[in-house]
Amino acid sequence: MAHTDRLQELIAEKLKPHVKRIDTEAYYASDFLKSLGQNGFLDSSEGIPYSREVMMVEEIAKVCMTTAFNFWCHLAAMTYIRQSTNLHLKEHLLPQFENGSILGATGLSNPMKYYAGLEKLHLRAKKVDGGYIISGKLPSVSNLGDDHWFGIVAEVDDTRRIMAIVPCRTEGLSLKGKAEYLGVNGSATFACSFEEVWIPDNWIVAEDADVFIPIIRPAFVLYQIPLGFGVTRGSIDSILQVCNKQMGCNSYLPIQSEELEEQLVTLKESVYDIAKAGPSVGDWEELLKLRLDATYLAAKATHGTMLHQGGAGYLMSSGPSRRLRESYFLLNLTPTVKHLEKLLHSN
Structure with a gap:
């Protein structure tokens, strides 16, 4: 079975049923996170699967950015060990990170x-x-x-x-x-x-x-960017769900799905090109810009969805209101937008 098909099965079985609990009761989806390693998604024996791991963050974030963020945390920890010269960590700890034994x-x-x-x-x-x-x-x-x-x-x-x-x-x-x-x-x-x-x-x-941080920073930021992609995609889907309600008056709103889709496609092409080649120190400035653009796009998309959904989106338990709150977290996730703007303007 293709990785994407199996991933969708795991999301449907182990994540979707718990999304409201995650949002309202602080439920932590550890079983789902461990299942990703248990199903072989994180194996790097034939090379670090950057493209697959970026895709996984995006697909999870479409459903629950909180859990996608947790997965990013795990990917960041693995990045540290994957890039380390400490053979003890690589031989004894990394396999447990990759097979789901340890988060x-x-x-x-x-x-x-x-x-x-x-x-x-x-x-x-x-x-x-x-x-x-x-x-x-x-x-x-x-x-x-x-x-x-x-x-x-x-x-x-x-x-x-x-x-x-x-x-x-x-x-x-x-x-x-x-x-x-x-x-x-x-x-x-x-x-x-x-x-x-x-x-x-x-x-x-x-x-x-001081020497090691510049080596791991590109992957650290690369894995964050699809958090914004997933939230944006979920927001576009929410806009499309209500496009024909109330005699089509949503067509007069300033933020439309076509515009969001176009921006999302452009950003994804650049990010997946870097993931396919493997992020390097030379990609740092471009990754910072892509991270900033993806974050601002997610904020725009979630705001637009709230306008399109109207009263239905204003419910605390609604998908649009959850994604709105998730997007504000993304704005403040290190590197925050303030941090990113400083880095980009001081380079």
Whole structure:
């Protein structure tokens, strides 16, 4: 069976029945996320399947961007290990990430802002025999759970930072759940406090994070872009559902499905070209622009859908209102639109 067919089956069986619970009750769709690896979608033994993984984010986001965001977190964590030179991580941990045994998270919101000159690093690292001691706090890390791992960057001194991947059940690491957001509360988001957490050398992704971050950033951003594609596609479908209601008066609205479709097709062509070739450091600026354009398009599409749907869309439980809230999360997902605008205008 083709990957796309099997993916649609999994979405129908394990995700669609739970979308309202995810949105209103902060339900976390871990079984669905693990099923993606269990069905062989993430195997990189014959090369990293960028195009397939980008397509998966898009297809999941059409139905539930919260869960697609969780999947992006997992893809980001895998990217760190896939690009690492640490053979222990590649041989022992990566297969479990790819087969669905373990779920991963990114933990790099603060570091990405640090490298853009927006924040100071929140974590500190002290070198000890066989590893490092980590202290500090991360305000928000998503896609976490008892058997999950997530990436971190910590400062050793003014001249060096390290990157590691850490299991949630590590001694000295405490997690506090966060579910008071406008939307995306089913994302398993926690504040993480490190109180002298020992990180062995086997968990070190890169001894020099300053060199490593530019290597992993292109895939980090590439995998985010289809979040916007899925939300935009879902919004277009919602517009088409009501185009003939109330004597066709929606045709007078300023945002129409044809315009959104045209912009979506153009953006997708560029993104899938990069995915097919494999994202590289040289694609960085183009990926930033594509990420920004896809995010603004999703915001435009969700706003347009609310206008087309009218009162039906104004219900808290409606698909259009959920996608509207999801689009606001996408505007504020690191790199945020402010972050992206700064990077693009300072280059």
